[in-house]
Amino acid sequence: MTRDYENFLSKFKKNDYIFKFFHQKIFKKRNIILRHDVDFDTDYALNIAKIEKKLKIKSTFFFLIRSKSYNILDPEEIKRINNIKSMGHEISIHFDPSIYNKKNMLEGLRQEKKLFESLFKKKIKVISFHRPNQKFVNLNTKILGLNHTYQDMFKKHITYFADSRNTFRYGNPLKSIEFKNKLSLQISLHPIWWQNKFYKNINWKIKKYIAKKNSHLKSNLKKNLNKSKLNLK
Ligand SMILES: [Zn+2]
Numbered sequence: 001m002t003r004d005y006e007n008f009l010s011k012f013k014k015n016d017y018i019f020k021f022f023h024q025k026i027f028k029k030r031n032i033i034l035r036h037d038v039d040f041d042t043d044y045a046l047n048i049a050k051i052e053k054k055l056k057i058k059s060t061f062f063f064l065i066r067s068k069s070y071n072i073l074d075p076e077e078i079k080r081i082n083n084i085k086s087m088g089h090e091i092s093i094h095f096d097p098s099i100y101n102k103k104n105m106l107e108g109l110r111q112e113k114k115l116f117e118s119l120f121k122k123k124i125k126v127i128s129f130h131r132p133n134q135k136f137v138n139l140n141t142k143i144l145g146l147n148h149t150y151q152d153m154f155k156k157h158i159t160y161f162a163d164s165r166n167t168f169r170y171g172n173p174l175k176s177i178e179f180k181n182k183l184s185l186q187i188s189l190h191p192i193w194w195q196n197k198f199y200k201n202i203n204w205k206i207k208k209y210i211a212k213k214n215s216h217l218k219s220n221l222k223k224n225l226n227k228s229k230l231n232l233k
Pocket of ligand 1: 037
């Protein structure tokens with residue numbers, strides 16, 4: 001694995017930043033909340049969790065419950081998420097409001113919360129929204145008694161950066177005036193973009209991901225079907 005991720009994070013440590021969780025007291029200066037929305041793969045999440053552990057950095061990982069990319073009930077996925085938790089990172093729900101309608105959205109969140117908490121023996125404190133519309137991006141209140149990562153205290157009172165779609169669309173935090181002045185930050189990094197060199201383009205990264213999923217699917221098929229009749233080359 002590339003050292004890009006390690007190098008990126010080390011710069012914050014060198015600039016005297018202290019890594020905090022969402023539920024902790026956030027000061028105006030030198031605090032950083034590092035967040036990961038796990039949209040694609042728990043392996044990728046585990047990889048970056050290990051790098052953070054090596055650097056003695058703590059972050060918060062948010063997982064989709066009703067994803068088409070991974071199955072949170074799969075024992076292997078559960079093991080990986082528990083592994084991330086055991087390293088001292090926070091774990092919670094990456095909630096996708098778009099799969100619900102107005103009437104059942106809160107009930108959906110209640111169910112997802114219940115499932116996650118019982119699977120991982122973990123009380124959820126803060127959630128993050130998956131691909132939220134403007135209504136959720138601008139929501140400044142709790143939802144179902146839970147804080148969320150788009151509240152003003154995490155997005156306006158401190159400066160927010162994200163690596164959405166493989167680029168720092170709102171600027172690279174390391175090149176920002178806020179970083180220079182050691183002001184507090186929330187940074188959202190998606191594990192998929194940091195598995196190799198960060199400058200590699202999005203198509204290259206997505207192809208790698210598809211190849212990984214394909215090989216996993218093939219080995220699963222081999223396990224479940226009669227190998228002698230299979231020709232998957
Ligand atoms: Zn997402």
